[in-house]
Each structure stands twice: as structure tokens, then as C-alpha cells.
Amino acid sequence: MANSKKRIPTNHIVGFLLSLVMTIVAAWAALQSDLPVMWIIIGIMALAVLQAGVQLFMFMHVTESASGNGHVPWNMMFHGFALAAIVVAGSLFTMSFGFSHDHGDNGGNEQHHEQHQEESGY
Amino acid sequence: MSEEVKTTGPLEYRTNEGQMTILGFWIFLGAEVVLFSTLFATYAVLFGRTADAPTPAELFEPGTVLIMTFLLLTSSFTCGLAVHEMRRGSVKGLTRWMLVTLVLGLGFLGFEIYEFIHYAHEGATIQSSAYWSGFFILAGTHGLHVTLGIGWAFALLHQISKRGITNVTSRKFFIISLYWHFLDVIWIFIFTSVYLIGMVL
Structure with missing residues (x-):
């Protein structure tokens, strides 16, 4: 694993910031915006899937080649x-x-x- | 056993056993996704069947739910930092970040317990209506997973403090990190499809 010696885990920080932004956008869309309900539901479900992707790829190393899996x-x-x-x-x-x-x-x-x-x- | 041990790469993958155990845990997580899908399906089908109990839009509080979400999200991040420290070989860094993770996890649980008690006072319990049964089983199963994860992580931190970071303890720690991130994945969907949609509709 190439970055095991790196001091700053850039990937994790970027992933965390992305998750925060997506959570806030989803909450804003649902609670504050005047968008049509259908759009809100589609939008926030899409954001949820993206956030799950951040967790899997940036935090859980789902495609890590060093795993040999x-x-x-x-x-x-x-x-x-x-x-x-x-x-x-x-x-x-x-x-x-x-x-x-x-x-x-x-x-x-x-x-x-x-x-x-x-x-x-x- | 004539097992070949690699000398490079993260410790947790160096033995065949470690690699296969992690693979097995991914298969377990796949099964967990399906387990939760049945609870989400039950919840979705029962949506609106609140009988005489309050409706979710009346009870859900955006503030509490957002705090819970940020607590769990941050704990997932600090758990990732703990694994990062583990791979740098730092027991101290690992322990410190994992303790932060567990404190955030306990905070999440505290809010969830407060929330459930609050709902019960307002007349929404697991017995009130089909909708609330679905809600409490879905959120409760997730909360149970968090509780188990916290106990598991404390036990593992104790072991790591005794044995340090070895091929075996790093494999165990990597697996609990997968479990913890996975709990956040499930929570994202509960946050979105239960709480946000419950407040929109």
C-alpha cells in the first residue's frame, strides 16, 4: 500500500468533507427548499447512494489492490x-x-x- | 501449515488467513445489506399506517437527527484515521482515534435512546401502529449493531494494548473498521429514507 507512510490521509479528509456537504445539501433540500416533493426524494436518494460510495471507496478500501481479494x-x-x-x-x-x-x-x-x-x- | 507470509503491504493482508478472513467479512457485509433491505422494505410498505398514533412528521426533529448523523459521520471518519495510524504502525494513534470514534458512537446511541424515549412519551411505541413497529425495528436494529460494535471495539482495543499491532490484531482491527463504516452506510439510508422523507411527506 503506497500511502501507508503518508502522514496526512488526504483521501479520508476529502471523503469526510464530501460527506458533510452531501448531508447538508440533502437536509437543506428536504427541510428548507421549495422544490417539488418528487424532485426532493429523487435528489436525496441519489445523494445517499453517492455518500455510500464515498464510505465504500474512500474509507473502506473496497477496491484496494493490496488486499489480493x-x-x-x-x-x-x-x-x-x-x-x-x-x-x-x-x-x-x-x-x-x-x-x-x-x-x-x-x-x-x-x-x-x-x-x-x-x-x-x- | 506451510503458509507463505508476505513481507510487504498492510499487515492485515500478509497471511493467507488474514486475507481470506477479510474477504469473508465482505461476504458477511453483503448479507447484512440484504438483512437491512428487508427491514427497509417493511418500513416502506407500512409507511403512513400510523393508526391512532402520531405521524412521523409530527415527531421527527430535524435538529436531533442532524446531530446524530454528524456524530456517526464523524465517527466513521475518525475510524478511518485509526486504520491510517495502524498502517503507520502507531498503536498510540490507533488507540486515540478509536477512542474518539467510540465516544462519538456512544453520543449517537445516547441521542437515539433519548429519541426513542421521547417518542414513547408522545404515544409512539413499537406497539402503537404498524408504521411505528417498522420504524423501531429498523432504527433499533441499526442501534443494536452500533451497541455491539462499541463493545467489540473496546474489547479489541484492550487486546491491542496488550499485544500491539501484529498480523492478527491488525486484521481484527481492519475488520471492525469495515463494520463501523458499514454502520454509517446504513445510517445514511435511514437518515434519508426514514427521517428526511418522513419530514417531507
Whole structure:
């Protein structure tokens, strides 16, 4: 590992700053901005995936060649996340898609919630 | 065993056993992603089913959630610095950064416990509604992982203080660093899809 003698871990500092910025942008978009809800959800989910990438590549050394483990670590992660996407999107599709629930006292905007959930498709 | 030991590269990868153990841990993390995906799916499907309990938009506090997020994010960074120090051969640096990591982790847990108690007082418990069951199981499983990680790391720091940085202890420490970063990965998704979306919708 080439940089094991380096005093300043540049990679980690850059990764940390990127994560901070992405967290703040996501929080701002969700809490302060007037963007359409659909855009917010797509945007912050994209930021979450990017941040996960920062953790994996900059902090966890997922593609470190010195490990001698080749492509296996990132393959495990990639397939784990692919399965996760299928499980979550599939569950929403079979259980929530086109289904509205309205239990009277708490109704009103509940159907609205469902709409957004489905469209987000996360 | 006629095991070949490399003389260059990070200590944790020098023996075949160390390398394969780390590989095995990546496979475990892949399985953990799938475990959490089932909890995320359950949560997403039950979204909005709050029955008579308060809704998430009423209870979630942006301030608390952001503090928790920054605590865990910073702890992930300092954990990375601990591994960096380990690879420079500094037991002192490793211990110092890992203790910072654990203090931040404990702070995160403290806020999470406060949050859960607060919700319970407001009438949202694991038994209140389908939605809150999904919420507490998802966030609680993550919190349990953090708790386990803190205990594991303290035990390992004790061992490293006795034995120093060897092929074996560095492998163990590298693995717990993967685990700790992974907890932050899961938290990013909880922060985004549970808290932020819960406050938007």
C-alpha cells in the first residue's frame, strides 16, 4: 500500500468533507427548499447512494489492490445493494402500488403519502 | 501449515488467513445489506399506517437527527484515521482515534435512546401502529449493531494494548473498521429514507 507512510490521509479528509456537504445539501433540500416533493426524494436518494460510495471507496478500501481479494469485495457490495433495491422496490410494487388506505379519522392526506411513496420507487 | 507470509503491504493482508478472513467479512457485509433491505422494505410498505398514533412528521426533529448523523459521520471518519495510524504502525494513534470514534458512537446511541424515549412519551411505541413497529425495528436494529460494535471495539482495543499491532490484531482491527463504516452506510439510508422523507411527506 503506497500511502501507508503518508502522514496526512488526504483521501479520508476529502471523503469526510464530501460527506458533510452531501448531508447538508440533502437536509437543506428536504427541510428548507421549495422544490417539488418528487424532485426532493429523487435528489436525496441519489445523494445517499453517492455518500455510500464515498464510505465504500474512500474509507473502506473496497477496491484496494493490496488486499489480493480482487473484485470480490465490491462485487459483494454491488450485489447486496442490487438485491436490496429489488426487495424494497418489489415490496412497494406488490404491497402498496395502487392501494390507498383511508381509515377515516386519519385520512385526508394519507392517500397523498402513498402516491409519493410509490413514485419514489426506492 | 506451510503458509507463505508476505513481507510487504498492510499487515492485515500478509497471511493467507488474514486475507481470506477479510474477504469473508465482505461476504458477511453483503448479507447484512440484504438483512437491512428487508427491514427497509417493511418500513416502506407500512409507511403512513400510523393508526391512532402520531405521524412521523409530527415527531421527527430535524435538529436531533442532524446531530446524530454528524456524530456517526464523524465517527466513521475518525475510524478511518485509526486504520491510517495502524498502517503507520502507531498503536498510540490507533488507540486515540478509536477512542474518539467510540465516544462519538456512544453520543449517537445516547441521542437515539433519548429519541426513542421521547417518542414513547408522545404515544409512539413499537406497539402503537404498524408504521411505528417498522420504524423501531429498523432504527433499533441499526442501534443494536452500533451497541455491539462499541463493545467489540473496546474489547479489541484492550487486546491491542496488550499485544500491539501484529498480523492478527491488525486484521481484527481492519475488520471492525469495515463494520463501523458499514454502520454509517446504513445510517445514511435511514437518515434519508426514514427521517428526511418522513419530514417531507
